[in-house]
Amino acid sequence: MKTRTPYRVFRVVALVVVVLSMVAPLLWMVAASFKTNVDIYDSSKALAFSPTLENYTKVLQQANYVQFIGNSLWVAFAATVLSLILGVPAAYSMSRFSMKKSALVVLMARVIPGVSLLVPWYYVFSNLRMVGGFTVLILSHMFVSLPLIVYIMMGFFDGLPMELEEAALVDGLTHIGAFRRITLPLSMPGIATAGILSFIFSWNNFMFALVLSGADTKTLPVAIFDFVGYASIDWGGLMAAATVVTLPIMLIALFVQKYVVSGLTAGATKG
């Protein structure tokens, strides 16, 4: 069937508008990261400017960003893996044994604003002499990623047919064996989604790292504010740092978006 022309024109225009408005700030950020501080404010040099790599030198050499990238990667990775190890089996049992109320309690962790927990946490962890270390950062990030993973995976497990496991049980597998050999391999897309989302949340988390990290364990979102001073803002450095923070996560998202989208709908419609 042929689509009518006005509709097609509208479609193209709408797409262009949406894409431009989404991409423009990103492009501005990347462009600004190659400009000097004087040029950034100059609207006549929005597109035509002589690029400089000075900002990136600053970010990667002087400002110690390599270390902060390492910190962020480690915290996000560890928090995600640990949350997956705890969260996937938890989600499985909640889904299979109808533990809806336990699920509600897990959800509470998402409902309570994180900021209200910061003071008690800080109090507890500083008395345990843990503030400033990686352990406390990973634990606090797990607080965000665990409920997320449990919820996505619950929806996913609900959608997997019970019959597959029953067949495995008939064939002589134990419950755990059925989970390990049948359910787990089938739920890989869901695990990928949950893992990636949890990684992104952890990568972007600012609040917990602000209070609980130390000078050596700072993560990227906190470190980025080093470029904002009281009486001076280094826009070029800030934009270069922001590009450095955004790039890895964008690359990851680009490669795995297939999983994310299919996993999200799997959780949403069958949950």
Added chain:
Amino acid sequence: MLRRSVIGGSLAVAVAIGLSACGGSGGGEGDTGSKTVRVTLANHVWTENLKKALPAFESQSGLKVEITQLGEDQLSDQYNVKLNAGSSDLDVMMYRPLQEGKLFAKNKYLADLSDQTKASKDWDFSDFQAGPVEATSYKGKPVGVPIITEREVLYYRKDLLAKAGLTAPPKTLDELKTAAAAVKAADPGVAGFVARTGKSPAVTQFSSYLYSFGGDFDSGGKSAVNSEAAKKAYAFYGGLIKDSGPANVSTDMSWPEAMAIFTQGKAAFYTEADSLYKNATDPAKSKVSDTVGFAPFPAGPAGSKPYNIPSWALGINDASKNKANAWKFIAWATGKEQTLAQQKSGVPSARTSVWANPEGTATYPKDLAEAIAASAKGGVGHDRPQVVKVAQAREIVGQPIVDAITGKEPGASADTANQAFQKFLDDEQK
């Protein structure tokens, strides 16, 4: 099951309250005398200078200084969490006396420094300017040492003035108004005047206008933002931006935006804190570094009354167990020698002797040094309402500024703001 989780929930809340309660009382008795002093500082030129000088202090005193450095607002957030939890992890804190000083002092986060400030003759507390010292005191007792001060001055463009046929920068606010209009008439592409327009950020720079018209935010617990003087000041500030400001001016500008307009050569006059002057005179940041001039804040009906305030101070966490060594660090960082070195590299200090020393102003543009000297004399010691919840108060008293810029009737808006501010002050008294 449900009931149990409700109980569990309230238990968690109770525990949290209990924790913060014992956090508050987990006092700072005893002195461990640790050789490590933990210092939290803001991102500032002052901090960068200090870090360079630090090794000398460490080897001379035998102390180790651990610095945590954060952005202005991040610093504030961190203090709120850590101090609320009664943490003794902080020894020395760099804080904003006018923004959070009253809150910190009221919550007993800041140690009383009466004894320390009296103890040392060489260090000489009487050398600090009166206005800033008042702002770092609570109930008559010093709780902080001012390290960085600022005043509002007039930034202007020498070349644009000449083009509009003016020979000298305006001395009064009326002259400023005429001059700004003349510049805009001579070149419609250039704004006559620019300044902060955002509701909250504009409050501090508006304050000098308010004082120079003879007003203040409050007097003795009574809101005064709808006094005749205040109404005139609102109308003047807003009107100046509306009539001579940049076309389609945003009402969301803080200093980075307003400064950008000025340093890109798009405005002739700009009233702003003197501590930002390097943004205008540094060729790497400014296109007008050759043509920028400075003048004292123009006089209003009540004279020229800019603020003269400490933007940052050092205090000691009352829960710190290392107060003696914390003071050693402060005494060094705020001593005459360090202060002079700081001021030479562009950080305006609070010490009279450093301002009196020709070396102290040698690196400043000559007209700026003169403008600062003039402002320090008649300066008012606050640039925003002196309350506990400063952020909230700024939102209230800043609304008429925005209304005046957008062309609403400033008088009516000031009346509304006055009502809200009075209620705010009453609530805070309770």
